[in-house]
Amino acid sequence: MDIEEIRRDFPILSKKVNGNNLIYFDNAATSQKPSVVIEGIKYFYENINANPIRSIHYLAEKATEAYNDAREKVAAFINAEPEEIVFVRNATEAINLVSFAFPFKEGDRVSTTYMEHHSNLLPWLRLKEKGVNIDIVSISDDYELNMDYYKQLPKNTRLVTVTHASNVTGTVNDVKEITKLSHEQGSLVLVDAAQSIPHMKFDVKDIGADFVAFSGHKMLAPFGIGVLYIKKDITENLTPFLTGGEMIKDVSLSRIIYENAPNLFEAGTQNVEGAYGLGLAIDYLNKIGMENIEKYENELTTYLYGRAKELNNVEIYSGKSKIFSSIFSFNVSGLHSHDTAYLLDKKGIAIRSGFHCAQPLIEDRLKLDGAARASLYFYNTKEEIDTFINELNNIASKYGRR
Ligand SMILES: Cc1ncc(COP(=O)(O)O)c(C=O)c1O
Structure with missing residues (x-):
């Protein structure tokens, strides 16, 4: 280099x-941006700008293509499939989306940890209002997670959520092992990868997590674009977080047939500029x-x-x-x-x-x-x-x- x-x-x-x-x-707060991203945004507005997916004119087709290309680049970057990539604003929105979309019921348990950023803590603490119990996994004086916890999850644990890398202690958690142990006990797993994906190779198939959240702005991309990976076999149990344009197949005043993921979770006009910028950022990271x-x-x-x-x-x-x-x-x-x-x-x-x-x-x-x-x-x-x-x-x- x-x-x-x-x-x-x-x-x-x-x-x-x-x-x-x-x-x-x-x-760790946000990364700086290379010229290819800064100039790419200008290029986008001078050459591509239109509302994607909806209109069928030349520019709209180009905008749709740019948006879909970005989704493919993100998918390849973390070894996922394009339909598993949902564009959101940031890691915070990604985690909140899961907290709303997941079919929690009273008596369910979610485990998070003592080393989480508020965005992987508050969405879960708020679920207490719905009667969901929240467990907080302890950390040692060397800032290691108590891995024994994951060997015997409390009964009714539906979701285990954990940061891959702490934004304070720098600890990198063994999320592959946590996922394996949690899956053996019937719990799904969310990995907050906001502090890891910008810095290391991340292979979602190898790790096996069901949800992965990260932000574009910490990895050279513009603000306002982030990603929620949702493993494809689990999407049918989730309900949309937002409803509105371009997330339905068919609608009348008495019946709604929803689109499949990822569109199901992307109601409203998307941040195409941001997705395009994230795609350019990924090209740059891949080049290095x-x-x-x-x-x-x-x-x-x-x-x-x-x-x-x-x-x-x-x-x-x-x-x-x-x-x-x-x-x-x-x-x-x-x-x-x-x-x-x-x-x-x-x-x-x-x-x-x-x-x-x-x-x-x-x-x-x-x-x-x-x-x-x-x-x-x-x-x-x-x-x-x-x-x-x-x-x-x-x-x-x-x-x-x-
Ligand atoms: C570990 C971790 N998770 C989540 C977030 C939230 O990221 P954002 O503010 O981009 O949603 C951060 C931000 O610093 C973080 O460090």
Whole structure:
């Protein structure tokens, strides 16, 4: 991988921020976009724009083709079939869709975990109103999931939902094993892959999950486009989340015959521009190769954790599990994470701070009032890590509690 060449594909990476070269370490929140995606959106509006699927004129056919092509690219990217790919706004909408579409009844159980983002927690907690019981799988002090839980699921567990990679601790969970164990006990499985699919090769057939949720904007695509994978054999038990245009075969005032998936779950005018942009982002990722991306990010992460050993007055909360992704969560002792983020921003370094939409994990389990987080992507460099560590060292020496 020629990182300098890759970086030239991302115009924003050469910007100055607060008088310094931008160091963008907030990739877990959203990734930057390459020119092929930015210019592709312009191309879309100048050459393709029309409402897809409905109209039959030339442009509408082109828009439909662009939309269908994007679905095929997403399917191939995760080794799924095109009809298993539902376009949604983001991972949050994908998970909410399942929470509405799944035929839960009173007394059913759903298991989620202590390391979830709010978007894989709140849709399930809300089901308590329907009499569904929610179980929260515990995590160890090394941020590993309690895998024994999955060997003996509580009776009536209908759905096991779990993040593939934590956005706080970086833990990468063995979702293949969780799926196997859950299926043996008759439960379906949802994998929140928002933090894994952008960074590693993801094969849904190999993992075997029934639902997979992820967001385009964390993998070079525009905002407002995300994916819900639904395994094809289970769609007939699901009811649509939204109803409206282009999700029915036939309708009268007394009878509705619904379309099949994926159209069944895509009522209303679709985000064709977003899907087109996601397709271009996938082409770009494929050109570099997901194996190369994963390998390089592992190298960068190892380098970051190696250099972090030099830091004093810095507590690190990530990277303790056996396998972890390119996430570095920390605090300067005695300094609020927002202050750390503010001070780094003055040097042009963008990180995230606060609860990371995982308040139960950060506040209740880790007993913190927030954490700072640096998160890497394949366009980051060791030199950027050096600058980050040096600046963090300065902050920790000046403000850190000894
Ligand atoms: C693990 C995880 N799941 C879900 C989400 C939600 O993604 P979005 O806000 O794009 O819906 C995030 C976002 O950071 C995340 O880190």
